[in-house]
Amino acid sequence: MSSTQTHHDVDVVVVGAGFAGLAMLRELRDERGMSVRVLEAGDDVGGVWYWNRYPGARCDVDSTDYSYTFSPELDEEWNWSERYATQPEILRYVHHVAERFDLRRDVTTGARVATATWDDDTAHWDVTCEDGTTARGRYLVMATGCLSAVKRPQVEGMEDFTGQVLHTADWPREPVDLAGKRVGVIGTGSSGIQVIPRIAPEVAELVVFQRTPAFSVPAHHQVLSDAERAALKLSLPERREMLRNSPTGLSVPVTRRGALDDDDAAREQHYEEQWHSAGFGFLLAYNDLLISHEANRTASDFIRGKIAERVTDPALAEKLSPHTYPYGAKRPCVDTGYYETFNRENVTLVDIAAAPLTRATATTLETADAAYDLDVIVFATGFDAMTGSLLKPTITGRDGVTLQEHWAGGPLTYLGLMTAGFPNMFVIAGPGSPSLLGNVMVSIEQHVDWVSALLVDSEAAGTPVIEATEEAERAWVDRVNAAAAPTLYMEAASYYLGAEIEGKPRVFMPYAGGLRRYRRECDEVAREGYRGFRRSPEPSTDLQPA
Ligand code: NAP
Numbered sequence: 001m002s003s004t005q006t007h008h009d010v011d012v013v014v015v016g017a018g019f020a021g022l023a024m025l026r027e028l029r030d031e032r033g034m035s036v037r038v039l040e041a042g043d044d045v046g047g048v049w050y051w052n053r054y055p056g057a058r059c060d061v062d063s064t065d066y067s068y069t070f071s072p073e074l075d076e077e078w079n080w081s082e083r084y085a086t087q088p089e090i091l092r093y094v095h096h097v098a099e100r101f102d103l104r105r106d107v108t109t110g111a112r113v114a115t116a117t118w119d120d121d122t123a124h125w126d127v128t129c130e131d132g133t134t135a136r137g138r139y140l141v142m143a144t145g146c147l148s149a150v151k152r153p154q155v156e157g158m159e160d161f162t163g164q165v166l167h168t169a170d171w172p173r174e175p176v177d178l179a180g181k182r183v184g185v186i187g188t189g190s191s192g193i194q195v196i197p198r199i200a201p202e203v204a205e206l207v208v209f210q211r212t213p214a215f216s217v218p219a220h221h222q223v224l225s226d227a228e229r230a231a232l233k234l235s236l237p238e239r240r241e242m243l244r245n246s247p248t249g250l251s252v253p254v255t256r257r258g259a260l261d262d263d264d265a266a267r268e269q270h271y272e273e274q275w276h277s278a279g280f281g282f283l284l285a286y287n288d289l290l291i292s293h294e295a296n297r298t299a300s301d302f303i304r305g306k307i308a309e310r311v312t313d314p315a316l317a318e319k320l321s322p323h324t325y326p327y328g329a330k331r332p333c334v335d336t337g338y339y340e341t342f343n344r345e346n347v348t349l350v351d352i353a354a355a356p357l358t359r360a361t362a363t364t365l366e367t368a369d370a371a372y373d374l375d376v377i378v379f380a381t382g383f384d385a386m387t388g389s390l391l392k393p394t395i396t397g398r399d400g401v402t403l404q405e406h407w408a409g410g411p412l413t414y415l416g417l418m419t420a421g422f423p424n425m426f427v428i429a430g431p432g433s434p435s436l437l438g439n440v441m442v443s444i445e446q447h448v449d450w451v452s453a454l455l456v457d458s459e460a461a462g463t464p465v466i467e468a469t470e471e472a473e474r475a476w477v478d479r480v481n482a483a484a485a486p487t488l489y490m491e492a493a494s495y496y497l498g499a500e501i502e503g504k505p506r507v508f509m510p511y512a513g514g515l516r517r518y519r520r521e522c523d524e525v526a527r528e529g530y531r532g533f534r535r536s537p538e539p540s541t542d543l544q545p546a
């Protein structure tokens with residue numbers, strides 16, 4: 001399907017063929033009658049689920065809630081096998097959707113976008129790809145995902161390492177044989193926490209290089225029985241309504257009381273119950289865990305207590321226990337046997353906050369204290385999150401201003417959907433919207449519906465050039481900051497805040513006011529004739545170059 005030197009003239013150019021790009025394609029093409037070309041860097045569709053194929057990769061949102069909702073037939077025919085789907089199963093689902101709705105014919109794979117340039121005279125976006133593919137469209141939709149620009153930390157001497165170097169977010173498509181090898185894993189975020197327990201039993205030695213310990217609670221994966229699946233399908237309409245109207249997009253009931261509303265015994269019992277069932281939803285055990293230090297401390301202490309129970313060596317348990325930020329201020333993790341993995345004889349934890357990594361040699365990875373002989377090094381170091389994939393290509397808007405220039409101090413958006421000076425360019429589930437703070441599938445579908453409706457409305461009104469005004473953008477950025485300011489999110493060096501990349505502007509990027517409030521705001525803006533957007537007719541054809 002990959003094509004070179006091909007040009008596509010369409011209504012809408014979509015960048016990225018993950019969940020968002022495919023949903024955008026289907027909606028605009030099949031429901032709104034527009035022509036669409038999707039440009040995808042990977043060799044196949046799937047986005048984050050195409051790239052992140054490391055052992056143990058799976059979603060930590062219930063499969064039923066991490067599915068498209070546009071087709072009852074799709075719901076009927078697709079059967080998730082587990083409560084939380086594995087990466088291969090999610091990729092099978094994406095492939096099924098792509099085939100079922102004949103999406104691949106409008107996707108060009110192997111086409112990494114290099115530039116996108118707004119032509120003010122003709123009101124079009126011109127897009128070029130590294131492989132020579134070009135596309136021209138009246139609208140540009142960036143469906144590139146918040147977690148797709150891979151972060152590869154520089155370690156001195158890494159080029160001398162003669163073993164295998166892998167990254168969880170760019171895992172080879174062919175099987176990787178780790179059996180009997182000495183493997184080092186750098187990073188203990190969600191990816192590290194999934195890959196570590198999965199590979200520990202098969203490798204000879206596993207050395208985990210931890211800079212910041214994570215808070216992790218048991219995932220409680222389970223295979224779904226036929227009866228459970230049937231019950232889930234029956235409850236779908238109700239469940240989806242709940243997701244759409246929830247602040248998180250998760251099917252976890254929001255507890256309507258604070259942690260200190262319960263006495264110690266009741267709170268302990270409540271946490272215990274949540275620990276044994278909630279998975280990712282543990283963060284919603286009380287409604288003030290992300291706004292009150294005192295409340296948060298009860299949850300943080302509870303989790304640290306559990307780590308101490310799960311790890312037999314108390315000194316090791318302490319090393320694995322986070323103390324430098326509140327629970328939930330960084331994206332919380334869920335695990336299957338993560339902490340217990342450190343009870344194994346063949347697993348070593350290296351605290352690289354105490355003794356930083358210094359260099360790699362042909363056969364070792366070294367810290368300030370010691371050298372570790374390794375055959376394989378796995379980077380589980382995450383992403384240049386939220387803005388990385390948007391700032392990688394050169395996107396040039398009105399008056400030759402690039403997105404890199406406009407966002408030099410951090411992402412500026414109106415509703416997370418558009419940015420002033422970049423007419424007809426939309427971002428799906430990116431900075432300025434709830435995106436990573438909730439179930440991203442719910443966010444994606446909300447954006448896809450909203451953007452599609454706007455395009456249809458604009459076309460019908462004869463005003464197909466749309467742009468966020470500077471005032472609306474300024475006001476929205478203030479709203480995003482105001483929503484985050486009273487939360488404990490501000491107290492961790494997280495990727496929400498741009499702290500994962502040195503030199504990245506430290507601004508809180510997602511909208512923390514909740515999905516429900518955000519959806520209402522977007523709907524209100526639409527009802528008020530797209531308040532905050534400037535809309536104008538397309539330039540007359542005599543302006544177009546000969
Ligand atoms: P991450 O959460 O950003 O974690 C990266 C890890 O690498 C952190 O422990 C970080 O330590 C460490 N690290 C980064 N740079 C380093 C350096 N130069 N030296 C040493 N250590 C370094 O990345 P991730 O684990 O790939 O997860 C990213 C996101 O993807 C998750 O938050 C989640 O949203 C998503 N995800 C979801 C699932 C799931 O659904 N279950 C699974 C995987 C990923 P510091 O904290 O000290 O920076």
